[in-house]
Every structure is written in C-alpha cells, then in structure tokens.
Amino acid sequence: MLEGSMTWIMAGGGALFLLLLLAYLYLKEMETNKRLRHFEKSIEELNKQLYKLQKKIKEDEVESEFSSSALSHSLRQEVKEAVNNAAAGIYQSVERVEALWMEHRDRVDEKIVMLEERVKEMGYFPTSPNGVDEARILSMFKDGWSIDSIAKELRIGKGEVEFTLKLANIE
Numbered sequence: 001m002l003e004g005s006m007t008w009i010m011a012g013g014g015a016l017f018l019l020l021l022l023a024y025l026y027l028k029e030m031e032t033n034k035r036l037r038h039f040e041k042s043i044e045e046l047n048k049q050l051y052k053l054q055k056k057i058k059e060d061e062v063e064s065e066f067s068s069s070a071l072s073h074s075l076r077q078e079v080k081e082a083v084n085n086a087a088a089g090i091y092q093s094v095e096r097v098e099a100l101w102m103e104h105r106d107r108v109d110e111k112i113v114m115l116e117e118r119v120k121e122m123g124y125f126p127t128s129p130n131g132v133d134e135a136r137i138l139s140m141f142k143d144g145w146s147i148d149s150i151a152k153e154l155r156i157g158k159g160e161v162e163f164t165l166k167l168a169n170i171e
Contacts, residue, residue: 137164 133154140150147165151158 134164134168137161138168138170141165141170 137150137154140153141147145153147158147161151161154161
C-alpha cells in the first residue's frame, strides 16, 4: 500500500512539474511575442521616417538643380575673380613671410658661426662632451673605489663610469 501511494505521489509531482513547466514556457512565449510586436512597430516607424527623408532629399536635389542653373554667368565670374584676388593676396603674404624667415635664418647662422669662433679662441675644450673628469675616475678606481661609489661621488651615472673605464681598458 505504501508503494502504491508513493507511485501516485510521484506521478502527481511529475504532473505538477510538467504543468509548471508548460506555464513557464507559455509566459516566456507571451513575453517574446510582446517584444517582437514592439520591434515590428519600431521598424515600421523607422521605415516611415526613411521614406520621408528620401522624399525630402529628392525634393532638395530638384531645387538645387533649378537654383544652380538660374545663377547668371556674371555672378559666377564675380565669384571667380574674388577667389583669385584673395588667393593672390595670400600668395604675396606667404612670399613675404618666407623672405623674412630666410633673413632670420641667415642671421642665426651667422651668430652660430661667431659663437663657434669665440669658443675656439678661448681654447676651452672639455676632455669629454659632458665635462666628466676621466683622470679622476681612473685614479679613484685604481685606489679601490667601486663603480657605484665613484658614480655617487662624482654625481654621474654608473654607465658613464663603466664607459670611461672600458675606454681606458681597465674594466
């Protein structure tokens, strides 16, 4: 008897599960149909707007063709002359700016040459491009200083110290 009632309970539970599943699927289908109807309305509205825009564009094209053919030849000639005059003025301005720039460049070149000559006259040429005293680096290294210590003491980069030592064939 217990087996029979269990079978009925399981059958009832299965039927209830199927009924709930069908109800869920029905609700989801209704929701999907509602969304599809909404999309259909939106697409239909977009198609109407597209048709109106295409119609307006065609009307504007017809109007522009009519108005462009109505322009008189003298008006077109005046516009061309105005553009040519403006272009000629701009061209002259560019030529003046170019001449001024060339003069300025020549003056700067002359000043650079004068400065180079003054430096040569003074006779000051550092032993290295950045003013590092190579002899001091070599003597400190020979006295037992480490590369890091030399770099810190002279306030230069460690790579610069290593480079100087390699050039002297010490390291």
